[in-house]
Amino acid sequence: MTSLLEVNNISLAFRQRTGFFSPPQLIPAVKSVSMQVREGEVMAIVGESGSGKSTLAKLVLRLLMPDTGSITIDGRPSSTLSPRDFANLVQPVFQDPYSSLNPKRTLADIIQMPLIVRGGVSAKECQDRARELFGRVGLPMRLFHTYPNQISGGQRQRVAIARALMLRPKLLVCDEPTSALDVSVQAQILKLFEELKQSFGLTYLFISHNLAVVERIADRIAVMYRGEIVEQGETAPFFAAPRHPYSRMLLSSVLIPIAGRPLPLVSRDFETSVSCESPATERPIVATRGCRP
Numbered sequence: 001m002t003s004l005l006e007v008n009n010i011s012l013a014f015r016q017r018t019g020f021f022s023p024p025q026l027i028p029a030v031k032s033v034s035m036q037v038r039e040g041e042v043m044a045i046v047g048e049s050g051s052g053k054s055t056l057a058k059l060v061l062r063l064l065m066p067d068t069g070s071i072t073i074d075g076r077p078s079s080t081l082s083p084r085d086f087a088n089l090v091q092p093v094f095q096d097p098y099s100s101l102n103p104k105r106t107l108a109d110i111i112q113m114p115l116i117v118r119g120g121v122s123a124k125e126c127q128d129r130a131r132e133l134f135g136r137v138g139l140p141m142r143l144f145h146t147y148p149n150q151i152s153g154g155q156r157q158r159v160a161i162a163r164a165l166m167l168r169p170k171l172l173v174c175d176e177p178t179s180a181l182d183v184s185v186q187a188q189i190l191k192l193f194e195e196l197k198q199s200f201g202l203t204y205l206f207i208s209h210n211l212a213v214v215e216r217i218a219d220r221i222a223v224m225y226r227g228e229i230v231e232q233g234e235t236a237p238f239f240a241a242p243r244h245p246y247s248r249m250l251l252s253s254v255l256i257p258i259a260g261r262p263l264p265l266v267s268r269d270f271e272t273s274v275s276c277e278s279p280a281t282e283r284p285i286v287a288t289r290g291c292r293p
């Protein structure tokens with residue numbers, strides 16, 4: 001398998017002002033991250049809140065530009081691709097299906113929009129493709145001309161997925177695509193991701209807090225901690241024997257829903273055993289592997 005996505009040593013620090021006269025503070029969100037995602041593979045990114053997962057996704061999606069480093073997609077430097085070529089290769093699926101769909105458009109319009117913007121096909125072809133995708137993502141045709149507020153959260157996420165597939169991209173960048181959904185709906189959407197991957201030959205960069213989701217869907221995993229990838233590897237060996245202390249901590253701190261059990265804490269021993277810029281503090285890791293979808 002060849003690499004569809006290559007991230008080469010990218011870094012990004014946000015500049016944030018704390019006061020009118022104070023100089024901007026640098027917040028390093030992604031630090032020297034490198035990874036390769038092979039065609040047809042599901043690469044999961046896990047890590048606690050604030051570790052830089054969404055920032056990495058936005059860099060891949062070109063919603064942010066790196067300070068240093070480069071990204072290659074399908075063998076071409078991402079920064080040199082035209083918006084049209086980029087959209088034909090990479091599409092996003094975001095966490096919140098409530099805010100990611102325009103409430104004033106019908107589902108039919110929302111799904112067709114990427115192809116209408118790109119052009120090159122007739123209105124009939126565009127609508128036929130949208131109808132076909134509507135069925136493929138498991139939506140009943142009677143909803144085709146309804147509005148986002150008339151459907152459920154799970155159905156909204158199906159619409160977002162259909163829209164992402166409209167241009168037949170190779171890579172889907174999914175940022176917590178099931179986190180806003182009920183557990184039973186999460187399982188259905190995950191199954192849909194698995195089916196679509198097979199039928200459309202897709203590659204996923206799949207961000208999730210939920211280790212059970214990741215264990216089920218991912219071929220490989222990258223663990224982010226404070227902007228860096230501290231470990232990456234195949235899923236099964238990772239879950240059997242994580243190498244990095246933070247990965248071990250992440251797996252051992254899985255939340256098993258037992259009434260009265262407090263959140264696990266990252267110990268100071270661990271925090272001081274990895275290189276980091278901010279002072280060591282105790283804070284909970286967010287992981288819900290115990291809540292298997």
Ligand SMILES: Nc1ncnc2c1ncn2[C@@H]1O[C@H](COP(=O)(O)OP(=O)(O)OP(=O)(O)O)[C@@H](O)[C@H]1O
Nearest residue numbers: 014015016027029048049050051052053054055056
């Ligand atoms: N627009 C921004 N301006 C300033 N700082 C930002 C901005 N976006 C993110 N950050 C900071 O960058 C760091 C990484 O944020 P990011 O959203 O990538 O984390 P995350 O791993 O996706 O977290 P979560 O799991 O909560 O979604 C955090 O410290 C965050 O506060």
Ligand SMILES: [Mg+2]
Nearest residue numbers: 053054055175
């Ligand atoms: Mg995020």
